[in-house]
Amino acid sequence: MVFLYLCAMEKEHQIFGIRAIIEGIQSGAAIDKVFIQSDTQGDLMKELMKVMKQKSINFSYVPVEKLNRLTSNNHQGAVATISPIAFHDLETLIEKVLESGKTPLFLILDQLSDARNFGAIIRTAECTGVDGIIVQKAGSAPVNGDTVKTSAGAVFNVPICKVEHIKDAIFHLQGSGIKTVAATEKTDQNIYDISLNEPVAIIMGSEDRGINPSVLKIVDEKAKLPMFGSIGSLNVSVACGAFLYETVRQRQ
Structure with a gap:
């Protein structure tokens, strides 16, 4: 049961792409952590950084190989993981x-x-x-x-x-x-x-x-x-x- 859930979770509990992650954060998605490609720059990335800091989102810089392992899709330099649980007050x-x-x-x-x-x-x-x-x-x-x-x-x-x-x-x-x-x-x-x-x-x-x-x-x-x-x-x-x-x- 747990193994099957893990397989599904790894595929479904991700947001990839800078704009998609920004919208996810702003909509209140339970973002657990954002992985950012080390050399990614640009206005959209600056906007993502601003939103993450405003919402105290945990993030880290990683090599592109790490992002490629997380998703085979076009991640555009950023992948976010969504928590599989709801956090308590x-x-x-x-x-x-x-x-x-x-x-x-x-x-x-x-x-x-x-x-x-x-x-x-x-x-x-x-x-x-x-x-x-x-x-x-x-x-x-x-x-x-x-x-x-x-x-x-x-x-x-x-x-x-x-x-x-x-x-x-x-x-x-x-x-x-x-x-x-x-x-x-x-x-x-x-x-x-x-x-x-x-x-x-x-x-x-x-x-x-x-x-x-x-x-x-x-x-x-x-x-x-x-x-x-x-x-x-x-x-x-x-x-x-x-x-x-x-x-x-x-x-x-």
Whole structure:
């Protein structure tokens, strides 16, 4: 079932051509990311860049070979992917979870960029009862075929919110009585020594840079996993799983 959906999704959830992408953005299509040929120029491209910045659309420059792999049609130097899911409003989701009477568990991904890591994290989040995943509109991993496949379809079960700024989301969570815990090695506090048996949002950083320093300044607590080997870090999806299952353990 998931495999058949992926095959259809790769073909149907794309917009190619600069003018078509502009019209898609302006009409409110759920554009997840735009891939732009590195050397493409002209007035129409300038208009696309302007519209993308106005709507905070995630984009990246790629060689023409990447676009040719995405579509065999005349892409004119730009291909957009459309998210296969509908994103949730953060304020509405927080209110809904609080009204449900359960102890909230949210997950914030700060600039996570790899679609497969994203999918793996979504799969673990679904298994551990995460109420919602929060990502930033710009710079985050797309929800594409790789994400859906790696998540084993869990992407359709876990609410995902896209926000303009991670820090604003953290402030809103804190204002709603939800503690924010950053997973970082820049602390002496062990994950097993803090309380997760309360409303909490766990923050994971990007694969290469970790959590933004400006984000670390505003979180309620920082925690790390004990490391005993010669390698100094874990894959972010593995580390996320350890944090989420420690939360589950404490709440049992």
